[in-house]
Amino acid sequence: MKQKKLMFSKSVAYKWIVSYAVIMLIPLIVSAIIYLQTKQIVEYEIERAGHAMLKQMQNTVDSEIDQAEKMAMQLSIHNDVNKYLNMTTMEEKSQSFQIYKTRQELSKYKSTNDFVSGIYLYSSRLDKVLTDETYVDSKTFYEMNRQMIGMPYEEWLSLLKGESAGGKALPPFTQFKRWETKVVLMKPFSSAGAENAFKGALILPLNGSKIQSMLKNVDWVNKGDVYIVDKNNQILFQNNSLAGFQNVPYTEEGGKKAGTSFINIAGTENMVSFIDSDTTDWKYISVFPSSVFWEKAREIRNLNLFGLLLCFLVGGGVISYFARKNYNPVRELVNMFSGAKDEQTQRVLDEFSFIRESALATIRERDDINNRQFRQLRVLQTYYLSRLLKGQAEDGLSVEEAARLHHFKWDSEDFAVLLFYIQGGGEGSPSPSLSNFIVSNIIMDFTGGHHSLSFTEMDGMLAAVININAERSASWKEDIEEALTKTLEFIDRKYRLQIVMAGSERHTGLNSLHQGYLQALEAQEYRLVLEENLSIWYGEIEPQETDYYLSINDEVVFINLIKSGEFDKASAMVDAILAQFFGSQVSIELVRYAMIDLTSSIMKAIPQEAQRSKLWEEWRPMKRLLVCTTRGEFRQELMELTRMACGMANEKLTLMSNTGIGEEVSAYVKDNYADINLSVSMIGAHFGITPQYVSRLFKEQTGQGLHDYISQIRTGEAKTLLQEGVTIEEISSRVGFSSSSAFIRVFKKYEGITPGRYKNLQ
Numbered sequence: 001m002k003q004k005k006l007m008f009s010k011s012v013a014y015k016w017i018v019s020y021a022v023i024m025l026i027p028l029i030v031s032a033i034i035y036l037q038t039k040q041i042v043e044y045e046i047e048r049a050g051h052a053m054l055k056q057m058q059n060t061v062d063s064e065i066d067q068a069e070k071m072a073m074q075l076s077i078h079n080d081v082n083k084y085l086n087m088t089t090m091e092e093k094s095q096s097f098q099i100y101k102t103r104q105e106l107s108k109y110k111s112t113n114d115f116v117s118g119i120y121l122y123s124s125r126l127d128k129v130l131t132d133e134t135y136v137d138s139k140t141f142y143e144m145n146r147q148m149i150g151m152p153y154e155e156w157l158s159l160l161k162g163e164s165a166g167g168k169a170l171p172p173f174t175q176f177k178r179w180e181t182k183v184v185l186m187k188p189f190s191s192a193g194a195e196n197a198f199k200g201a202l203i204l205p206l207n208g209s210k211i212q213s214m215l216k217n218v219d220w221v222n223k224g225d226v227y228i229v230d231k232n233n234q235i236l237f238q239n240n241s242l243a244g245f246q247n248v249p250y251t252e253e254g255g256k257k258a259g260t261s262f263i264n265i266a267g268t269e270n271m272v273s274f275i276d277s278d279t280t281d282w283k284y285i286s287v288f289p290s291s292v293f294w295e296k297a298r299e300i301r302n303l304n305l306f307g308l309l310l311c312f313l314v315g316g317g318v319i320s321y322f323a324r325k326n327y328n329p330v331r332e333l334v335n336m337f338s339g340a341k342d343e344q345t346q347r348v349l350d351e352f353s354f355i356r357e358s359a360l361a362t363i364r365e366r367d368d369i370n371n372r373q374f375r376q377l378r379v380l381q382t383y384y385l386s387r388l389l390k391g392q393a394e395d396g397l398s399v400e401e402a403a404r405l406h407h408f409k410w411d412s413e414d415f416a417v418l419l420f421y422i423q424g425g426g427e428g429s430p431s432p433s434l435s436n437f438i439v440s441n442i443i444m445d446f447t448g449g450h451h452s453l454s455f456t457e458m459d460g461m462l463a464a465v466i467n468i469n470a471e472r473s474a475s476w477k478e479d480i481e482e483a484l485t486k487t488l489e490f491i492d493r494k495y496r497l498q499i500v501m502a503g504s505e506r507h508t509g510l511n512s513l514h515q516g517y518l519q520a521l522e523a524q525e526y527r528l529v530l531e532e533n534l535s536i537w538y539g540e541i542e543p544q545e546t547d548y549y550l551s552i553n554d555e556v557v558f559i560n561l562i563k564s565g566e567f568d569k570a571s572a573m574v575d576a577i578l579a580q581f582f583g584s585q586v587s588i589e590l591v592r593y594a595m596i597d598l599t600s601s602i603m604k605a606i607p608q609e610a611q612r613s614k615l616w617e618e619w620r621p622m623k624r625l626l627v628c629t630t631r632g633e634f635r636q637e638l639m640e641l642t643r644m645a646c647g648m649a650n651e652k653l654t655l656m657s658n659t660g661i662g663e664e665v666s667a668y669v670k671d672n673y674a675d676i677n678l679s680v681s682m683i684g685a686h687f688g689i690t691p692q693y694v695s696r697l698f699k700e701q702t703g704q705g706l707h708d709y710i711s712q713i714r715t716g717e718a719k720t721l722l723q724e725g726v727t728i729e730e731i732s733s734r735v736g737f738s739s740s741s742a743f744i745r746v747f748k749k750y751e752g753i754t755p756g757r758y759k760n761l762q
Contacts, residue, residue: 150180215239224288391514417516562605565650662701
């Protein structure tokens, strides 16, 4: 009995029953927790809803307040407003148009913001108030708006001037004040450093009706009261004009910017929430009866009890039904696989583990066998192809027998050999072995079913034996070239590989594959001599007999051209000699002999002191030339050697003729110091000599480095511009620096202080 219980606990049926029971318990437990914590959840929802409502109201009103403050800031820097505030009584009559223009500007600003009911600009010097509609003295303005202001004239005027009870002027800042029927935004204007700093004030009365309309449009506001109060807890705005509160009670929570509490008001429990404004010292307060939210709580409790009972009854029946239904197909699979396992294993493992292990073991065994067979077959094929290409074919073995024995898809007696030279395009390119695998598979895909390709590696190159289809024997080369073109386009775009092919002619029989391999090798050698990236067939090679002879007279002419520094003529002679050899098919050895002769002639033309220089030792021309294999590489190395030799000859000639070049360089630098590209290389190019040589000549004749001289000329011009008040950014561009940071670094190097410090000291 105990053993049966142990086996059942390992069974998948037991796990399903437990998992279904757990799934059913989750909603039961959650429902029980919700039932027990209903009051806390409802209170939390009340607080969250109140905070969300206040946050919505805060964002709405604060955005309007922020726009009003931005308007006040824009007016404070407005040119017409400042002209009006700086106007004296002597200038008032003559500046009447300016006052009218300022009034028009105020009217424009008021029309753009309906949150502001007016714009009042008070001038202390004129003791007058300019609005978007009137222009009167302060006393007249007070009489016109006495009911709105609601305070004595002297107190109101003192408030405009920002004076405290002690009579000292307060520092200018934007603040909100409560008048009798209006809340206004006030911004004083002052003059820095003046004895009478106060110039006037800007007053923006807020549109109370719009704020009240905003409060009424907030969610749930019709179920309670919403207030906006100042830091003294005095009501500024409210949604319900009939509410009887003069000072709204709320609970401070340790300096927090938001909070919620439950307060008994007139015998009724109310939720009081508050949140501070982000832009002013105002507070947004809401007062809602708790009964608004508790109406739904009773329904929630009843639904929870009903849901608990329903889940328990329905869940038990569903568990029993699905556990029995899902277990039947699993039992059938176990019975099917159990013949391969002993009885002890069945008692330890559950059904899913048993099925999974049996299936995975079968799959692994099958895959291992297939992989071993494929690798073995691939090794045998590669080895056999290598023997055929090396001329070690088995005598008496026909093509059909070889194809059947080594699993080749050969159906004709005609073969050809292809050699592929694969070169990576830089970082991120595949490895050589992976490159061979990619190229071989892609070119077989593009060749299609026309011909059969078999690949192997020979001497570091990818070799392919192509079995030519008898039906397409007339166009087999075109088929291969078309497949190679498609392969090049795809691989260059996808893998950044370069491929060049050398191919043999068509041969008959397996014994002829060695001859085809030798032809492909010879074509590959000629490809290297003729061009770097050119696919070639052996049939395109037409060997010619070419005599090698470089006369002593030609060598003397070439040496004299280099000694005189005539690079154009010397390079033309090099091209003529190269054309003589590369115009026909010659061996690499003969070409290298010619290259060695030309290099020796160049070395003879170089001055002795240059041959002993460190630069010439590091160049190592002969070693670099001997590793060249293509015409492009030969020509590039020879031209570089010729250019270097002619440059050294020109330096020697220039040294003998340019004794006063220091003054010419100084004049050139003074004329072109503002050019951002001015450098030693640019100066050398202008005078036709190398940068190193012109720098050495300048230092020998002036005793100063050319780079330091350029920087000092630019620094001197910059000091003059700094004294004229030009900005550092403009100076850096005007004196030839690429950036202000480069200018500051060079200026500090030669003057010891930064440009900004130097400018302040002047």
